[in-house]
Amino acid sequence: MVGGAGDGAVVKQSFRDVEAAFKEFHYAAGRHPRGGEMHKVAEDIQRRLLARYRELRSLGYEPEASLIVAAVDGDGNPYIFRYSGGILDGRTEDGCAAVGIGRDTGGVLLLSLLGYGPEAAWDMGLLALFLIDAIAAVNPYVSPLAAEADGLYIRRRRGGHGPAGARGLPGVQRAKKRIQPIRALWRLAETRGEEAVEKALEALQRPSSEE
Numbered sequence: 001m002v003g004g005a006g007d008g009a010v011v012k013q014s015f016r017d018v019e020a021a022f023k024e025f026h027y028a029a030g031r032h033p034r035g036g037e038m039h040k041v042a043e044d045i046q047r048r049l050l051a052r053y054r055e056l057r058s059l060g061y062e063p064e065a066s067l068i069v070a071a072v073d074g075d076g077n078p079y080i081f082r083y084s085g086g087i088l089d090g091r092t093e094d095g096c097a098a099v100g101i102g103r104d105t106g107g108v109l110l111l112s113l114l115g116y117g118p119e120a121a122w123d124m125g126l127l128a129l130f131l132i133d134a135i136a137a138v139n140p141y142v143s144p145l146a147a148e149a150d151g152l153y154i155r156r157r158r159g160g161h162g163p164a165g166a167r168g169l170p171g172v173q174r175a176k177k178r179i180q181p182i183r184a185l186w187r188l189a190e191t192r193g194e195e196a197v198e199k200a201l202e203a204l205q206r207p208s209s210e211e
Contacts (some may be wrong), residue, residue: 005099006065014065016085017048022071032074042081045069049086055089072153073088106135106142129175 002018004011021044025033033041053063066075080097082089098107110131116122138141189197 001070003068003070003099004065007063010053010063010065011067013052014049014067017052018045018067018069021045021048021157034074038073038077038079039072042069042079045081046083046086046088049083053086068097068099070097087104092143104137107131107141110134123171126171126175132176133172133175134179 002015004014021041022033024044025037025041029037049067053065056063063085065085069081069083071079071081073079082097082099084099116127132142183198188200
């Protein structure tokens with residue numbers, strides 16, 4: 001799985017470089033990469049990206065793109081690689097990966113405020129939709145989920161592909177509503193105080209048999 005941020009045309013070209021690196025390994029070895037071989041594929045992707053970006057610069061164009069590559073090796077182990085300007089970036093967050101202009105002041109900040117961690121048993125699809133919509137409200141470079149052609153697509157092996165706009169993705173309306181309870185909690189803390197809010201939340205979290 002590959003995700004990207006930055007110049008749309010460069011990002012799409014970079015996707016092809018990622019695909020080519022994995023295909024080349026599979027053709028040569030006849031199987032998926034395992035263990036340390038996955039890091040060799042990641043380095044091959046870096047080589048391909050740098051070559052492409054170098055060629056673009058020679059034409060007077062400065063490429064701007066960041067990528068996330070998520071993969072599972074032949075033994076079932078997950079890997080996440082992040083590239084910034086074609087360079088393999090070793091930085092990681094606890095239980096997540098993010099790229100793009102809204103990374104630090106958007107995605108990572110919101111996840112920190114929400115208390116997200118790798119052990120969280122949350123609806124990850126809903127969380128991703130929430131982050132996109134929340135960041136889009138303040139960042140003009142991030143398309144809101146209400147836009148039909150916002151660069152988010154569902155691709156199928158059969159039946160083609162199409163834009164996953166507000167009608168195409170389940171949970172979009174739920175994601176939009178999640179912001180309301182968060183705002184309400186802040187307003188209540190201002191008017192009723194933090195202790196009153198904490199007591200109300202504790203009552204909600206108690207099993208129904210204790211009520």
